[in-house]
Amino acid sequence: MRDQGENMLITVHIRAFARFRESFGDRFDVEVESPATVRSVMLEVGKRNGQGVRDLIDDGGNVKKSVIIMVNRERVTGEARDEHPVHGGDEVALYPPVAGG
Amino acid sequence: MIRVTRDEFDASALLEEARSGEEGAVVSFLGIVRNDGIDRMEVEAFEEVAEQELSRIREEAIAKFGVTRVDIIHRVGSLSVGDRIVLIVVGASHRKAAFLGCEYIIDRIKESVPIWKKEYTAGGSRWVPGEHE
Numbered sequence: 001m002r003d004q005g006e007n008m009l010i011t012v013h014i015r016a017f018a019r020f021r022e023s024f025g026d027r028f029d030v031e032v033e034s035p036a037t038v039r040s041v042m043l044e045v046g047k048r049n050g051q052g053v054r055d056l057i058d059d060g061g062n063v064k065k066s067v068i069i070m071v072n073r074e075r076v077t078g079e080a081r082d083e084h085p086v087h088g089g090d091e092v093a094l095y096p097p098v099a100g101g
Numbered sequence: 102m103i104r105v106t107r108d109e110f111d112a113s114a115l116l117e118e119a120r121s122g123e124e125g126a127v128v129s130f131l132g133i134v135r136n137d138g139i140d141r142m143e144v145e146a147f148e149e150v151a152e153q154e155l156s157r158i159r160e161e162a163i164a165k166f167g168v169t170r171v172d173i174i175h176r177v178g179s180l181s182v183g184d185r186i187v188l189i190v191v192g193a194s195h196r197k198a199a200f201l202g203c204e205y206i207i208d209r210i211k212e213s214v215p216i217w218k219k220e221y222t223a224g225g226s227r228w229v230p231g232e233h234e
Contacts, residue, residue, distance in 0.1 A: 097230070
């Protein structure tokens with residue numbers, strides 16, 4: 001936590017799969033300023049790796065559509081996806097398009 | 102039965118189990134590691150979510166087609182050419198519902214269940230691209 005008057009830092013639990021697991025690790029925590037969003041969490045995840053931000057964020061500063069996001073095991077989709085709120089203790093999962101079966 | 106497992110499964114036994122007499126038709130789909138010049142394949146899943154999503158797909162198939170029995174088993178871990186990846190067994194009163202239900206389930210798995218495959222060849226490795234998104 002920072003000095004009073006500044007934004008609080010919250011801890012978010014990350015799960016990453018497939019090529020994102022290889023880039024960032026499978027399970028780890030990140031600290032982000034509250035109020036946090038899918039976008040601010042993905043920016044923080046991206047910083048773990050030299051190429052990371054470019055893997056997750058497009059030139060316009062938005063989370064790439066090819067990055068699938070779950071917050072507390074529910075898919076987050078739609079136009080407002082990047083602004084979806086993330087709270088302290090939430091689990092945020094990121095993964096590429098699925099290829100099972 | 103819905104299961105994501107590291108263990109090999111007995112497809113014939115599962116198919117035989119479905120022959121209870123309750124359903125007049127049983128359709129199965131078996132997905133197999135194809136020989137595309139690969140040495141092996143690693144299958145990875147977000148296991149808790151994958152099982153939850155497979156259960157949701159089973160409920161969808163029951164609601165849409167009136168099928169009465171659905172078993173889905175998906176392997177994870179290291180697989181070789183010829184190994185079973187996925188088995189779907191669908192039972193219904195009549196064949197049409199069983200065929201439609203089975204095709205629906207494999208299509209939905211490829212669309213939304215968090216599972217990925219990485220192929221290993223003599224020259225290196227590559228992630229199998231998803232068909233959607």
